[in-house]
Amino acid sequence: MSTPNEQRGRLAQLWKDAAALELDAALVSALPNVRYLTGFTGSNGLLLVTERQATLFTDPRYTLQARTESAGSGVKVVIAKKSLEEALTPRLAKLKRIGFENNRLSYRAWEHLQRNLPLSASLKPLGNVLEQQRMVKSPTEIAAIRESVNINSQAFAAALTRFRPGMTETDFAAEIEYQMRLLGADKPAFDTIVAFKKNSALPHARPGNARIDGNGLLLIDMGTFRGGYASDMTRCVHLGKPGAKTRDLYRAVLEAQLAGVNTVAPGVSAGDVDVATRRVLRKHGLAKFFVHSTGHGLGLEIHEAPRLGRADETKLQAGMAITIEPGAYIDGVGGVRIEDTVLTTPTGVEILTPTAKELVFL
Numbered sequence: 001m002s003t004p005n006e007q008r009g010r011l012a013q014l015w016k017d018a019a020a021l022e023l024d025a026a027l028v029s030a031l032p033n034v035r036y037l038t039g040f041t042g043s044n045g046l047l048l049v050t051e052r053q054a055t056l057f058t059d060p061r062y063t064l065q066a067r068t069e070s071a072g073s074g075v076k077v078v079i080a081k082k083s084l085e086e087a088l089t090p091r092l093a094k095l096k097r098i099g100f101e102n103n104r105l106s107y108r109a110w111e112h113l114q115r116n117l118p119l120s121a122s123l124k125p126l127g128n129v130l131e132q133q134r135m136v137k138s139p140t141e142i143a144a145i146r147e148s149v150n151i152n153s154q155a156f157a158a159a160l161t162r163f164r165p166g167m168t169e170t171d172f173a174a175e176i177e178y179q180m181r182l183l184g185a186d187k188p189a190f191d192t193i194v195a196f197k198k199n200s201a202l203p204h205a206r207p208g209n210a211r212i213d214g215n216g217l218l219l220i221d222m223g224t225f226r227g228g229y230a231s232d233m234t235r236c237v238h239l240g241k242p243g244a245k246t247r248d249l250y251r252a253v254l255e256a257q258l259a260g261v262n263t264v265a266p267g268v269s270a271g272d273v274d275v276a277t278r279r280v281l282r283k284h285g286l287a288k289f290f291v292h293s294t295g296h297g298l299g300l301e302i303h304e305a306p307r308l309g310r311a312d313e314t315k316l317q318a319g320m321a322i323t324i325e326p327g328a329y330i331d332g333v334g335g336v337r338i339e340d341t342v343l344t345t346p347t348g349v350e351i352l353t354p355t356a357k358e359l360v361f362l
């Protein structure tokens, strides 16, 4: 989901970043980064970028796909007969300082490269220059995220109409993922979370055989990939009439979520958004029940930079797509999380997620 011009621009930017690190090549091994730069979506690929040429290595299963998908980016495709590293090493002969994705390359691959490097060459960390570049989304990427978000919300609404008391958490997670596919999602962006009653107090609960029946809070965290781009949303619904405790908990988390959303603007640091949600929960005596960060970037991966945690000093910029998802989890009682996908705009923020945030009763 990107234009040939965008891909060429990204390769040019990578080259600039590599040159600034005094590298004469950059080796890209993370598949989402390979996809970002070339359009190639296969499960096996390695990209070598030098000043003159970018070369994509893959295996014979992807001969046709790699050529078609990467055509716009102008990269050269090499089909490796054995491993990608073996096909790569002869091409490193004249290089001296080769940047590699030190956050991403496996130790096995690094070892292989290290053993087979020409004597004059050395591997240097490339750091997270691509992750930094990917934080700010292009108009094409924003359109893809918008579509992903809309499909995700439609799937949520469709699944809710098919909800029947007595379904298990797993049944309902399957229904949600089925609706995503019907509505045109590539696949779920992560394993859908459906957590009823005390299970909702586990921020990353796995759906199980618990029956969703009687009275209680039901937490649903779901996301889709569409055109390669992620969406992410959490909503809580309540079976039967909620008690005062649950209502208060919900209201406090919603207040925190809105405070987070309203803090988002260009120039604000990611950490400040986290401070804003935490301040509200502290006011309600819930700070110690908020055990994760406020949100994260998303795009070709469900979790991307920036991380909206206290320590992240990244300044938000127009074009950054992020989630705002404070929560409070009380053991034995239950948990509430409310999550939207939002976009940093030149003037502030746009909430992309169209689903309402009032507590829904089933």
Ligand code: ZN
Pocket (backbone or CB within 6 Å): 221, 222, 223, 232, 233, 234, 339
């Ligand atoms: Zn989520």
Ligand code: ZN
Pocket (backbone or CB within 6 Å): 232, 295, 296, 323, 325, 339
């Ligand atoms: Zn999330």
